[in-house]
Amino acid sequence: MTDIRFSGYGGQGVIRMGLIIGKALSLYDNKYATMTQSFGPEARGSACSSQLVVSEDRVLYPYIITPEILVSMSQEAYDKYEPELKDNSIMITDNDLVKLKPLKRKIKIYSVPATRFAEELGNRIIANLVMIGFFASITKIASQDSIKKALPGLVPDRFLNLNIKAFDKGFEYGLKFLKKESNKKP
């Protein structure tokens, strides 16, 4: 079982990230994936999050307690949710938007300038798809094909290709990131 939290500020498509990965896993990767999300005023402007519990068997407890993977796309969300992480968990951030604090635990950190890449592609609104691409190559939790299959219906039809481009950009960056990291190892 893997508990994942996607976080950022309301409007970045943070809930959408949970929906896309959740749909990819449960409809195309044969996994059980239960998504819950923050509701109320915090979902519109300040730190908000979607939570995904991924399992080979039916998910019983629907919420996450300690995420194994935290994706943060804003400083406020990072500050709010980073303390939940335990040793050996994974932290994925937009490094233009999140300034990391000194680490107290053994956390693996992966960063991507998702918003900047999205702006270079023409629209910052697709930063979440850059992040999903990066997330997919780093964690390998959902397959590339499944995620792409999950997009129709969850992103506007006329922007489908742009979203796929954003996904690919993040995915390739993730692969490079991993390669660099494995070269570093002795």
Add this chain to the structure above:
Amino acid sequence: MKKVKADPKGVLTGSHYMDGDFALAEGGLAAGCRFFGGYPITPSTETAERFSERIPMVGGVFIQMEDELASIISMIGAVWGGKKAMTVTSGPGFSLMMENIGLAAITETPLVIANVQRGGPSTGLPTLPGQQDMMQARWGSHGDYNIIALSPDSPQECFDLTIKAFNLSEIYRVPVFIMTDECIGHMHEKVVIPPAEEIEVVERKWYTGPKDKYLPFKLDKDGIPFMVKAGDGYRFHITGLTHDERGYPLLNSKAQDIKVRHIVDKINDNADKIIILEEEDIDGADIVVISYGITSRVAFRAVQTARKAGIKVGTIRLITVWPFPEKLINKLAKKVKAFVFPEINYGQMVREVERSSAGQTKVFPVHHCGGGVHNPDDIFKVIKEAAK
């Protein structure tokens, strides 16, 4: 009872990643619901939104009423106009519907009301779950009457049980409630909607006899009267006053006795047919954990822990919550050491377990006052305590 295949127009066949609220709407549309009268309220609003978008596509009507009092009355009107009708609400709106749930009960009007429960009382916790309207569902309107209530544990069951709810409402001419909660309402999971030809829908029991002979409350062999559509040329009268077979007010204790016994007993007498539940490892169990809705999933997690700790635990998941399976609980009470009953309230359905057990065994409630689901450890602790 006439069963037909679902109208393919309303059936969104395929696999979806959908929340419970949307699944309620899709279940309604698949079951043939063609009228929605409602007033949006968190955390049920998504169901109303989905209906507003989808029901016009299948030739149905969506009306946003001025409040929940009007919502339920609009549904009663739509049903007597020949439609299948549904609404959705949460605590405060459910309270406003209460008076006319009684009207639906005494006029034997089939309709479906989903309550996506949030924490109460009053405005309470709009965006957080509760299971605190369970007794209100059964007893909320004044007078003696009966209803059916179902409790889904997932978005998939929100779809499945809404169809079931419509079918039961038509079979017994009774209001049927779907008692879900914010957690399931807003939770996304895989929902598989089968092809229309695999979905069985119960048709309304239409009267086909001579126009001057129609009696809206004359019991048929199965104890359920026939219905007609207003405007089809039948003369009939519908009132909240106690009435005779013609539907005309008859205000005396004899007519009252016949009416009250009928609307209560038609459910009680058929309880065995209406009750659906899931049992697991009941035989030889020391402890039986009873639960419903989202709490049953959390409880199963606690049960797994208890089994690992060597405790013999069986489970009962109530899918039908009203009528309550009192015969089964009474029988089990003779055999088990204790019942454990977690629910997201300060003790509601557990009273039914106590009543049905009639002092033959111990009953341990596990309270949660709303705003979240139980921590499975809290349920496990009570199982351990009960097994001592």
